[in-house]
Amino acid sequence: MQIKKYTHQNRMLIAIDCIIFGFDGIHLKLLLIKRGFEPQKGRWSLMGGFVTSDENLDHAAARILKQLTGLTDIYLEQLFAFGDPYRDPTERTVSVAYFALIDINKYEEQISHEYSAEWFPLKKLPSVIFDHKEMIEMAKEKLRYKAAFHPVLFELLPDKFTLPQLQTLYEDVYDAIIDKRNFSRKILSTGLVIKQKDKEKNGSKKGAFYYKLDKRKYQAKFDSFLNLIPNPHSLK
Amino acid sequence: MQIKKYTHQNRMLIAIDCIIFGFDGIHLKLLLIKRGFEPQKGRWSLMGGFVTSDENLDHAAARILKQLTGLTDIYLEQLFAFGDPYRDPTERTVSVAYFALIDINKYEEQISHEYSAEWFPLKKLPSVIFDHKEMIEMAKEKLRYKAAFHPVLFELLPDKFTLPQLQTLYEDVYDAIIDKRNFSRKILSTGLVIKQKDKEKNGSKKGAFYYKLDKRKYQAKFDSFLNLIPNPHSLK
DNA sequence: GGTAATAATTGTCAATGATACAATTATTAA
DNA sequence: TTAATAATTGTATCATTGACAATTATTACC
Numbered sequence: 001m002q003i004k005k006y007t008h009q010n011r012m013l014i015a016i017d018c019i020i021f022g023f024d025g026i027h028l029k030l031l032l033i034k035r036g037f038e039p040q041k042g043r044w045s046l047m048g049g050f051v052t053s054d055e056n057l058d059h060a061a062a063r064i065l066k067q068l069t070g071l072t073d074i075y076l077e078q079l080f081a082f083g084d085p086y087r088d089p090t091e092r093t094v095s096v097a098y099f100a101l102i103d104i105n106k107y108e109e110q111i112s113h114e115y116s117a118e119w120f121p122l123k124k125l126p127s128v129i130f131d132h133k134e135m136i137e138m139a140k141e142k143l144r145y146k147a148a149f150h151p152v153l154f155e156l157l158p159d160k161f162t163l164p165q166l167q168t169l170y171e172d173v174y175d176a177i178i179d180k181r182n183f184s185r186k187i188l189s190t191g192l193v194i195k196q197k198d199k200e201k202n203g204s205k206k207g208a209f210y211y212k213l214d215k216r217k218y219q220a221k222f223d224s225f226l227n228l229i230p231n232p233h234s235l236k
Numbered sequence: 237m238q239i240k241k242y243t244h245q246n247r248m249l250i251a252i253d254c255i256i257f258g259f260d261g262i263h264l265k266l267l268l269i270k271r272g273f274e275p276q277k278g279r280w281s282l283m284g285g286f287v288t289s290d291e292n293l294d295h296a297a298a299r300i301l302k303q304l305t306g307l308t309d310i311y312l313e314q315l316f317a318f319g320d321p322y323r324d325p326t327e328r329t330v331s332v333a334y335f336a337l338i339d340i341n342k343y344e345e346q347i348s349h350e351y352s353a354e355w356f357p358l359k360k361l362p363s364v365i366f367d368h369k370e371m372i373e374m375a376k377e378k379l380r381y382k383a384a385f386h387p388v389l390f391e392l393l394p395d396k397f398t399l400p401q402l403q404t405l406y407e408d409v410y411d412a413i414i415d416k417r418n419f420s421r422k423i424l425s426t427g428l429v430i431k432q433k434d435k436e437k438n439g440s441k442k443g444a445f446y447y448k449l450d451k452r453k454y455q456a457k458f459d460s461f462l463n464l465i466p467n468p469h470s471l472k
Numbered sequence: 473g474g475t476a477a478t479a480a481t482t483g484t485c486a487a488t489g490a491t492a493c494a495a496t497t498a499t500t501a502a
Numbered sequence: 503t504t505a506a507t508a509a510t511t512g513t514a515t516c517a518t519t520g521a522c523a524a525t526t527a528t529t530a531c532c
Contacts, residue, residue, distance in 0.1 A: 010289045012287075013242060013247055056319050057318075057319035085291065164480070181521095204528085205478050208480060227518085415491080415492075416511095417511070440509070443499070
């Protein structure tokens with residue numbers, strides 16, 4: 001006996017939109033594309049696409065991220081499902097937003113030029129289509145929330161990085177100035193980083209030691225609660 | 237000029253499923269219904285329904301929650317979008333799960349009997365259809381995560397409650413024994429509760445003072461980070 | 473070769489917050 | 503009056519956090 005389909009119900013499009021964060025050493029940035037089709041052709045937009053019939057949401061998000069960046073094995077987390085009836089005026093579309101954290105340098109190597117993509121500092125975003133502004137705001141908030149307790153920001157850094165670089169990243173994410181002594185003590189006390197023997201020497205006479213992430217400890221400790229920024233109680 | 241619809245894309249059903257938590261004074265419980273239609277008719281299931289063409293996701297969730305419980309103005313938060321291609325074998329359906337926290341007593345007054353619903357303690361859940369088990373597990377985890385820092389568990393209590401009741405709730409949610417002295421000090425120091433003049437006297441000779449939530453402070457402090465359970469660092 | 477400039481690295485003290493731990497109080501029932 | 507029950511209350515120790523500045527390594531210039 002064949003099972004009947006649900007009748008008298010509305011079927012809708014399911015889209016994925018990706019909020020892609022990168023860090024250039026100074027500022028946290030977002031990767032936007034120029035939309036290549038109507039409606040709103042030519043305006044800035046998050047990278048997105050429709051979920052196909054044989055893939056789940058995570059797969060769709062990874063596929064779409066790879067289309068644009070060429071990258072796989074990227075940190076990707078479901079953010080929220082956006083479903084206002086008229087969020088896309090063309091047709092009812094529920095969009096599941098994902099946020100991604102990538103090493104901006106790896107991206108530059110692999111970039112696809114099909115989409116005329118561009119990095120924008122978070123404080124200088126252009127106007128974007130549909131409800132993408134709302135998605136971006138939520139992603140920023142979730143990133144700040146998460147990074148206050150979980151070492152997720154390492155996903156934005158290259159393999160080798162320095163403590164001052166890491167601190168600059170935290171300071172930009174939280175728009176705050178952090179005390180160097182307290183910061184390094186806190187980071188080192190997590191045991192997540194391993195000091196290297198070589199130094200980075202750009203723009204510094206003394207040079208700063210490189211560190212690498214201890215991937216075992218990173219995975220083991222990722223879900224537990226660390227205390228990574230000062231005064232997390234004043235966070236939203 | 238009329239805007240064209242997106243062509244060559246798959247349209248799918250969008251469902252909502254509600255993970256409804258309640259607290260009976262002893263244990264945290266979940267409200268399940270006996271599914272009234274095929275497939276899987278007669279098995280236990282989360283309360284759910286399809287999103288209609290003119291409502292957004294939050295509205296759909298509130299509507300579905302009201303259908304079952306009769307309650308409005310309930311704490312309701314989007315949990316996650318579940319989209320495995322065959323999660324519902326009938327037809328491709330993406331389900332957006334919401335979790336709700338309700339005062340179990342209010343529910344008993346308003347209950348709809350259309351759905352043969354039943355409360356189950358979290359540790360004695362029956363087998364449920366589709367991927368509902370996964371939804372429930374994620375909701376439990378998110379509740380524990382959230383309640384460690386935000387005073388969300390008050391949503392489960394009646395207007396007037398005692399500190400021992402509140403503590404029992406926390407102990408059940410975290411499956412832990414909490415020191416009474418430390419717990420009351422912590423709760424009182426948040427300034428979120430107001431001591432009443434009357435006592436609750438069931439099963440206690442001395443009786444425990446009632447408290448009420450200070451709703452102004454509750455709203456003001458909800459998003460900030462309180463430290464509501466001991467050793468949150470060992471949380472997942 | 474010495475010196476100035478630059479940025480990285482390192483340490484201490486005070487305040488705060490968290491935890492462990494038990495005696496006292498209010499009430500009822502026998 | 504006493505025993506039983508559960509609520510209420512306090513303190514001392516320990517760990518964490520935050521505030522704060524001097525020293526070190528290196529380079530470029532004189």
